[in-house]
Amino acid sequence: MIKSFSKTIASMTIAIIFMLQIAVSPAIALEKIPHPPEPFAGKINLTFEGSEAVKSELKLPENLGIDNAPNILLVLIDDVGYGQYGSFGGGIPTPTMDRVVKNGLQYTQFHTTALCSPTRAALLTGRNHHSVGTGVIGELGTGFPGYSGEIPSNAATFAKILQEYGYATSWFGKNHNIPDWETSLAGPFDHWPPAVGFDYFYGFVGGDTDQFSPALVENLNRIEAPKTNADGSPYHLTTDLADHAINHIRQVKEIAPQKPFFAYFATGATHAPHQVPEQWIDKFKGQFDMGWDEYRQQTFERQKQLGVIPANTKLTPRPDSLPAWNSLSAEEQKVYARMMEVFAGFTAQTDYEVGRVVDAIDDLGELDNTLIFYIAGDNGSSAEGGLEGLLNENTVFNALSEPLDRKLAAVDDLGGPKYFNHFPAGWAWAMDTPFQWTKQIASHFGGTRNGMAISWPARIKDKGGKRYQFSHVIDLYPTILEAVGIETPLEVNGIAQKPVEGTSMVYTFDDKDAPSRHTKQYFEIVGNQGIYDNGWMASALFSIPWNANPPKDKDILNGMDWELYHIDEDFSQANNLAEEMPDKVLEMRELFYAEAAKYNVLPLDGRRTERFRVELRPSLTQGRTNFVYPDHLRVTEGAAPDLKHKNYTITAEVNIPEEGSEGVLVTQGGRFGGYGLFVKDGKLVYVHNLADVERYQVVSDKPLPTGDVTLKAVYKSDKDVPFSGATVTLYANNRRIGEGRVEKTLPNRISIDETFDVGYDTGTPVTEDYETPFDFTGKLKEVAIDLNT
DSSP states (O other), X not given: OHHHHHHHHHHHHHHHHXXXXXXXXXXXXXXXXXXXXXXXXXXOOSXXXXXXXOOOOOSOGGGGTOOSOOEEEEEEOSSOOTTTBGGGTOSBOOHHHHHHHHTEEEEEEXXXXXXXXHHHHHHHHSSOTGGGXXXXXGGGOOSSGGGSSOOOTTSOOHHHHHHHTTOEEEEEEEEOOSOGGGOSTTOOOTTSGGGTTOSEEEEEESSOOOSSSOOEEETTEEOOOOSBOTTSSBOOHHXXXXXXXXXXHHHHHHHXXXXXXXXXXXXXXXXXXXXXXXXXXXXXXXXXXXXXXXXXXXXXXXXXXXXXXXXXXXXOOOOTTSOOGGGSXXXXXXXXXXHHHHHHHHHHHHHHHHHHHHHHHHHTTOGXXXXXXEEEOXXXXXXXXXXXXXXXXXXXXXXXXXXXXXXXXXXXGTTSTTOBOBOOHHHHHHHTTTSSSOTTOTTSHHHHXXXXXXXXXXXXXXXXXXXXXXXXXXXXXXXXXXXXXXXXOSEETTEEOOOOOOOOXXXXXXXXXXXXXXXXXXXXXXXXXXXXXXXXXXXXXOOOTTOSSOOTTOOTTTSOOEEEEETTTOTTSOOOOTTTOHHHHHHHHHHHXXXXXXXXXXXXXXXXXXXXXXXXXXXXXXXXXXXXXOSSEEEOGGGSOOOTTOOEEEEEEEEXXXXXXXXXXXXXXXXXXXXXXXXXXXXXXXXXXXXXXXEXXXXXXXXXXXXXXXXXXXXXXXXXXXXXXXXXXXXXXXXEEEEEEEOOOOSSOXXXXXXXXXXXXXXXXXXXXXXXXXXXXXXXXXXXXXXXX
């Protein structure tokens, strides 16, 4: 009886185990990320005797059906024009790009979106930027699907897929794809690198950051930059990023040499601020005195000699809205030439640091089987410095002017830590040779065409070859997966994925004459519209970046002057055929709107400054009027109280010892814009830094008491409108100890990259009267902020 029962149990158990083993077939498993568990291939009896165990396999490509998977290095430089890098005819030597070109292929018709975070979202997901909620930078987002600022969960990154196939994935540098309201320590973190496929992240979150005092993040943690680089030289962010990339790649290969790596190296350079060690600037002294008009002509000739433009290409003329170089005063030319020297040094140093990463891979013996994408620009060169250039980029976001005499006084310090400088639009136009326009202008190739090189010595045989096929940033995702040998999953984390919208470029590796497979592509950024279709391009310009307020009477639908270019014969968009071929224009325009409807481009919106308003986006602080913070807290601007042109009271509960104390109570921003309340020389001080154009300071006229003290700054705004002045009154234990005026205030953005800090000041100081961190030396119990007081 017992023996019979045992047989029955054994038979039932074995049957159940068999059914479980066949429940998920490997073919179905590979369509899902993460992969469901593989069926058990051993043997299970009632006891271990007679059972056969099977060890789990390491998560490696070779154990998932991928042979000889390549390492991948993806380099993305910020704000680079087609005519900037020497490798594409520019006046700045870029030997690392030369090396990648010589070892692989040079792409002359590669395109981006014309703006940073849209390009980056499209690159990582393989879908058009509006398809993944990133039709514009997140700081200008609105509540429409194409402009939410949130990459949706049905568009997973290729890093997530590589990670599931056993790659060690890492990201160094710029991340401008986390919604502003999700950047604080409160999260959520589902758009942060660890959640979207990256094992390790080291860089910064946002559009740009100070190269000498960056707002660094490691994985999910905000950290302070060290004082020096790994070699002991004075700190610089691009060098630090290269140091970390090199160290991480070496560590991965030392621990698990059989594990391929994917490293995404996305510098903040050459985006503003244009900051670089002096020795790099010195290399270019006097080299740009000829000005932007002559630079374009010289670059154009070099481009023809290199073959990166066809011999019949025409050099497009300077737009009327940009001044001729010879129309400028001697003082203007001096400042602007120096700004270009700084920018050239910044570019050269960036290429050098990329070279250090490539050298490290070579030293490991891994270069032959490393697939390198080196993309010179996430868009064209930036004209966001306006017609006159900037000492501080934050002034343009706050519609503040900078007089020429200040720039002349600063000329020798440009490129250093004192300034957040940006060159004039004329130089951006020159960097975009031979095309019309610049970054932000998605309608024309000056905004969207970027130089790119791909090398993979083990696979690409036409070393040094040029490729003229039309391609777009959304093509990298399918290119990488095809090169590795991975199918695009249908489901990631249980969510069905939307189709990939890019086209693999692997077909170009072996056939330089293959016809383009990416035959149709729309373009749109802040109302500037374009559509490419089988060798034709229609373009409609809505506004230009050096005019922050486009004309309000311009009809974005029916008031646009559509241009038409036959790109197969007109590489630079120099010959407008719109008047000759009105039917073709209409056909292309209708195609644009069809694509716009398909990919979430609608509704079209050409507004700029107005879209900075924080109430257009989710907020952790909206509707709240009282905030209480502990000592030593850092909060990003997207999660900090919005105090701009509002009435408010800052209250700090402190204990001041008999010998006195000093330090920051609360501050937001830093050297390039912000406000702060601090104790110095026994007195309470409030300061408002108007983007380094003016600083307004209110100082108590009486020394502070000791012991437990309640310190207050009561801020009364003249009006609840941008730029409004205010009266600030200081109190200690409810006794008035000082009063003064702030005549003008920041209207739109306190800081580009710095945080709201309690009890100390990270990054740069809000005033030069102290040095960071200026930690409060008494006891700070809490800081409260009350609005509408």
